[in-house]
Amino acid sequence: MKSIRTKLKLNNKQKTLLAQHAGYSRWCYNWGLSLWKAAYRDGYKPNTRKLREVFTNHTKPLYPWMKNLSSRVYQYAFIHLGEAFKRFFKGLGKYPKFKKKGRSDSFTIDNCGKPIELNGWSHKLPFIGIVKTYEPIEARTKKSRLAGDWYLSCSYEFHPTTIPQKTDVIGVDLGVKTLATLSDGKVVTSVRAYRQFEAKLSREQYLNRHKEVGSANWKKAQQKIARLHRKVANIRKDALHKLTTYLAKNHGRVSIEDLNVSGMLRNRKLAKSIADQGFYEFRRQLEYKCKWYGSKLVVVDRFFPSSKTCSNCGHVQDMALHLRTYDCP
Secondary structure (H helix, E strand, C coil): CEEEEEECECCHHHHHHHHHHHHHHHHHHHHHHHHHHHHHHCCCCCCHHHHHHHHHHHHHHHCHHHHHCCHHHHHHHHHHHHHHHHHHHCCCCCCCCCCCCCCCCEEEECECCECEECCCCEEEECCCEEEECCCCCEEEEEEEEECCEEEEEEEECCCCCCCCCCEEEEEEEECCCEEEEECCCCEEECCCHHHHHHHHHHHHHHHCCCCCCCCHHHHHHHHHHHHHHHHHHHHHHHHHHHHHHHHHHHEEEEEEECCCHHHHCCCCCCHHHHHHHCHHHHHHHHHHHHHHHCCEEEEECCCCCCCCECCCCCCECCCCCCCCCCCCC
8 A cells, every 4th residue: 555645625614624624533532542441441342343332332422523523533543542452562663642632633534435526626525525636546645734724645456567677776875964975975965953043942932832722823823943953854755765775776686774863863963953854754755665676675683893994895894983984005
C-alpha cells in the first residue's frame, strides 16, 4: 500500500461537519479506553467486538446527536483502540492515552466497504459531500486536522517498478553542517528549516506567554505557532524526499551508516542541529523508496571505522574530529 496526504478545500459547513466527526471519534475512543480499563480492573478480558456491542446497544441510544453522524466513525475508533493495545502488549508502543480536543484531531471513514472514487478535482465523500482535492485515486480515506487546516490521507495499492539505474553503488555520509556528502563528491546542503524560523517562533511564543489559556487570543496565537511548526516540518520533509528519491531512483545500491540518533541527541551542544536534519526520517524514507525502485539499501555497522580507513589502500588510522581531509601516509 502507498499513502498520500493532500489539503482539502472546504466551506464553513464542511469544516464544522469534519470537526463534529473528529469529536465523535475522540469521544468514542476515550469512552472505549475508560471501559477497557474498568473491565481489566474487574477481571474481564475486553476486546473490540465487545466494546462495539455495548456501545451500539446501550450507550449510543442515550445520545441522539450521534445519529446525525457516520456510524463508521465509532467503529474505526474502537478498531484503532484495539490496535493500540495490541502494539502495547507486543512491546511496540506505550499504553494508550486519552485523546485531547485540538491535538491531532482526526477520524477514519469509508464507503461501507466500497472504494471511494477520487477523480479529478471534485470528489464525493460519505456524509461530507463534494470536496476538492488534488489526487485522482481510489482509496480508503482518513481525515485529519493540522494547524487549523484539514487534510485527506489516502492509501491505495502500489506495484513497485524496477527502473534502470545510472550508477551501481553510492555511499552517503550524513552530517550536521551539510545534510549529506555522497561518495561521488556531490554535497547536499542543509536547509536548516528550524534555524530559519527559530527567532520567529521564539517571538511568537514570547508574545503568547501572558495570554489566558483557553481564551480566543490564546487560541489564535497557538494556531499561529502551529502554522510555523508545520512550515518548518514541510521544508525539512521536502528536502529529505528530494534527496531520498534521487538516491533510490538513480543508484543500484545505496550505503548509509547505522547512526545512533537517540544517543547523538543526548549531546546538548549538537542536539538541535541533529534534530533539524531529520536523520531517522532520511533512513525511513530511503528504506521504502529503495523497495519501490528496485535498488538495494546497505546499512553499514556503526562501529565500522569508515572515516579512519583509506579508500585506496585500506590503511586505518585515528583522526581528530577537526580534521576533515584524510591524509594517508
